[in-house]
Amino acid sequence: MSLFDKKTQVYGPETLEVGTFDPTVDGFYRNVITIPLDIKHNHVLYVKVKADKPVDIVVARDNGSAIQHKDRQTDVVMGPYPTEKYDSMGIIIGVFRGDISHATVEAWMERK
Numbered sequence: 001m002s003l004f005d006k007k008t009q010v011y012g013p014e015t016l017e018v019g020t021f022d023p024t025v026d027g028f029y030r031n032v033i034t035i036p037l038d039i040k041h042n043h044v045l046y047v048k049v050k051a052d053k054p055v056d057i058v059v060a061r062d063n064g065s066a067i068q069h070k071d072r073q074t075d076v077v078m079g080p081y082p083t084e085k086y087d088s089m090g091i092i093i094g095v096f097r098g099d100i101s102h103a104t105v106e107a108w109m110e111r112k
Contacts, residue, residue: 006110010037010045011091013106018055019095032094035105039089043109044080047091049073051103058092083109 022030039045049057054072059081061067067081067089083089095101 008040008043008109009106010039010109011035011105011107013048013104015102015104016093017100017102018051018093019098019100027097029097031097031099032092035091035093035107037089037091037107039083039086039109041083041085041087043083043111045083045089045107045109046077046079046081048077048106049093049103050075051101053095053099053101055101055103056094058094060090060092062086062088062090080110082112 016033018033020030021028047059049055051074054074056071057073058069059067059078068078070076070078091105091107093103
């Protein structure tokens with residue numbers, strides 16, 4: 001990574017399996033995966049999700065408010081979202097119970 005590179009990787013790329021059977025969680029399925037992101041002030045955040053089956057995606061602030069929600073996506077780049085004065089944000093990925101999807105998730109920041 002160059003010293004003057006504007007892109008800072010925050011998460012991934014990592015492949016997740018969403019919707020698998022898991023008897024240790026409520027409802028016995030891991031339908032929802034949350035990904036916390038540590039971010040810097042005054043940047044913009046981008047989120048990229050590529051999945052083999054449709055997933056629902058939410059990008060949220062650390063106070064619990066949703067920035068954007070997209071249903072049934074298989075290949076999407078979301079953003080730019082201003083990070084303002086927040087220290088953390090998050091990504092929530094979900095599927096309906098019984099559905100399974102392999103999703104590759106990536107998040108990065110760029111300076112304004």
